Amino acid sequence: MSREEWLQWRNRGIGSSDAPVAVGASRYKSPLELWLEKTGRKEPEDLSSKDAVFWGTTLEPIVAQVYAERTGSKVRRVNAVLQHPERPYLLANLDRIVEGCGILEIKTAGLRSQGQWDEGVPLAYQIQVLHQLAVTGKSWADVAVLIGGQEFRIYRIERDEARITQLLELEKVFWQHVERQTPPEADGSDSSHRALSLLYPQNSTTLVDYSEKPEMNALFKALMEARQRSKLAEQQESLLEQRAKEAIGDAEGALFSMGKALWKCSKPSRTLDTKKLAQEQADLIAPYWTEKPGTRRFTVQSGEPT
DSSP states (O other), X not given: OOHHHHHHHHTXXXXXXXXXXXXXXXXXXXXXXXXXXXXXXXXOOOOTTSHHHHHHHXXXXXXXXXXXXXXXXXXXXXXSOEEOSSOTTBEEOOSXXXXXXXXXXXXXXXXXXXXXXXXXXXXXXXXXXXXXXXXXXXXXEEEEEEETTTEEEEEEEXXXXXXXXXXXXXXXXXXXXXXXXXXXXOOSSHHHHHHHHHHSOOOOSOOOOOTTOHHHHHHHHHHHHHHHHXXXXXXXXXXXXXXXXXXXXXXXXXXXXXXXEEOOOOOOOOOOOHHHHHHHSHHHHGGGOOOOOOOOOOOOOOSOOO
């Protein structure tokens, strides 16, 4: 199917790659940002041009072939979007089906990601596979991963009804947010920050009065206390950094039992004095000015409201 058709299907439910995001187990995307995509408020990012995605797609048939050779199993493609028989909003695209009762999930990882696999399949991928097992009813899945282009590993994930039940309930809660057009809560991530900026790009001139709402006042108090702790922590970090610089003096750095600290001069660089350029060559640069939409800035003030 075309990318447009695939996107239409994708927004009809939760796919296996969406599952970790929907339940808050992704490091890269929040449930709130996923909700924006599923409700049509934001276009999903096209990752096809990313190097990691390109190499993952290119190497997928090779990894599948090596898996088949090393395990003696027969694998085949499933060129379809699969749907849970009782929960139609649960969807899955499988890399391969293993003859019998299994699924093959194929991954490629860089050397920097190797440590994430030392204790087994990373949690986000476990959730992805459990989602696939839930949709298909299969008994197990093998995760074949090629690390750094040369280390090949296979991990088995057995069907776990207790974990699947828990996952399905969490996904149900997320999908209810989609159906009811009510956003899930932000989770403090950069992804949620981006999502809130997209969801509420502009502001009116009114102030919402929460002064008589205990739960909102408790939230504001917690925010102010968190900011004070953060400020104190920054001051403490700055003090310790200055003490370390005093100890280093005019040396390049210093060695410690837990590591090292460096205090090195950067290479000389040149910067364009745009303010001076604008003052002295206003007519010259006038055609190159571009307008950017304003962004909302969040500030807090303590004290009695006026």
